[in-house]
Amino acid sequence: MLLLGCLCLGAGLIFFVAFNWQALGRLPRLGLVELPLLAMMLVLWRVRLSDGARQGLLCLCALNLGALLALVGQTYQTGADPWQLFALWAMLLLPWALLGKSPLLWAFSWLLAQLALVLYWRLGLFALFFSFDEEGLAWCLTLLNALLWGLLWGLPARYKVMPAYLPALMAGLGVTLLALLALFDAASAWIWPVWLLWLGAAYGCWHHSFITGLAMGCLSVIVVLLAALGKWMEPDVNGFLLLSLIAIGLSVAASRWLQQQRGHHAANQ
Numbered sequence: 001m002l003l004l005g006c007l008c009l010g011a012g013l014i015f016f017v018a019f020n021w022q023a024l025g026r027l028p029r030l031g032l033v034e035l036p037l038l039a040m041m042l043v044l045w046r047v048r049l050s051d052g053a054r055q056g057l058l059c060l061c062a063l064n065l066g067a068l069l070a071l072v073g074q075t076y077q078t079g080a081d082p083w084q085l086f087a088l089w090a091m092l093l094l095p096w097a098l099l100g101k102s103p104l105l106w107a108f109s110w111l112l113a114q115l116a117l118v119l120y121w122r123l124g125l126f127a128l129f130f131s132f133d134e135e136g137l138a139w140c141l142t143l144l145n146a147l148l149w150g151l152l153w154g155l156p157a158r159y160k161v162m163p164a165y166l167p168a169l170m171a172g173l174g175v176t177l178l179a180l181l182a183l184f185d186a187a188s189a190w191i192w193p194v195w196l197l198w199l200g201a202a203y204g205c206w207h208h209s210f211i212t213g214l215a216m217g218c219l220s221v222i223v224v225l226l227a228a229l230g231k232w233m234e235p236d237v238n239g240f241l242l243l244s245l246i247a248i249g250l251s252v253a254a255s256r257w258l259q260q261q262r263g264h265h266a267a268n269q
Contacts, residue, residue: 003104006056010063017071026075033071037064044100058102062093083119086112106162114141114170135178135187142174142194153205168205169216172198176220183227195224208264218254222247
């Protein structure tokens with residue numbers, strides 16, 4: 001609830017400035033965004049807060065920083081592309097995430113970096129290695145996140161400034177999208193061993209420990225199986241009903257298995 005309240009405050013400030021854009025001058029717009037940011041940074045610096053309050057305030061600062069970047073770009077017409085805004089936003093959040101030891105800001109900056117990569121994709125990034133289509137983008141996201149996952153997994157604990165599960169989950173999402181493309185002959189068949197490798201690595205790393213990662217693996221298997229059945233059946237109305245029942249059955253089985261995994265995790269603790 002605290003984080004949700006901070007998100008609402010950040011969104012409210014952004015929409016207030018945007019809605020009153022014509023009525024506010026240049027300096028009042030900047031002041032409405034800069035002054036709360038300075039006040040929050042002062043509180044973080046001078047006031048001893050609980051971990052939850054500190055994480056919430058850091059989240060609000062991160063949203064405020066993004067609003068400030070967008071406001072400067074719109075006010076002074078810097079000509080920056082959207083990918084540059086998100087890339088700069090992600091880079092500026094990294095020191096805050098490091099100093100604040102905030103997994104939330106690490107996740108936020110990492111997501112912004114993923115978004116910047118997607119927006120920059122068709123401008124020529126990695127032109128020597130990937131094609132500019134959906135398969136190339138999915139391979140890029142999958143392999144880069146898998147590489148980052150491996151690097152973070154091998155680092156000593158004191159150097160792991162970013163949670164290793166973030167790139168692992170994104171690699172799982174990318175490889176699942178590639179598997180769906182391969183089902184409909186829109187991607188290379190090389191994806192199937194890669195998909196199985198990710199499932200095996202996820203199970204081996206997160207068995208009895210990280211339930212969210214195991215849930216991602218279950219979701220990947222369910223989605224790919226349903227897509228394969230749908231392609232094979234070419235269903236009509238009754239066929240879609242059957243697919244819905246299969247989806248419910250697979251979801252129930254996955255839920256029971258995840259509950260068992262959580263029980264083992266609790267027992268081990």
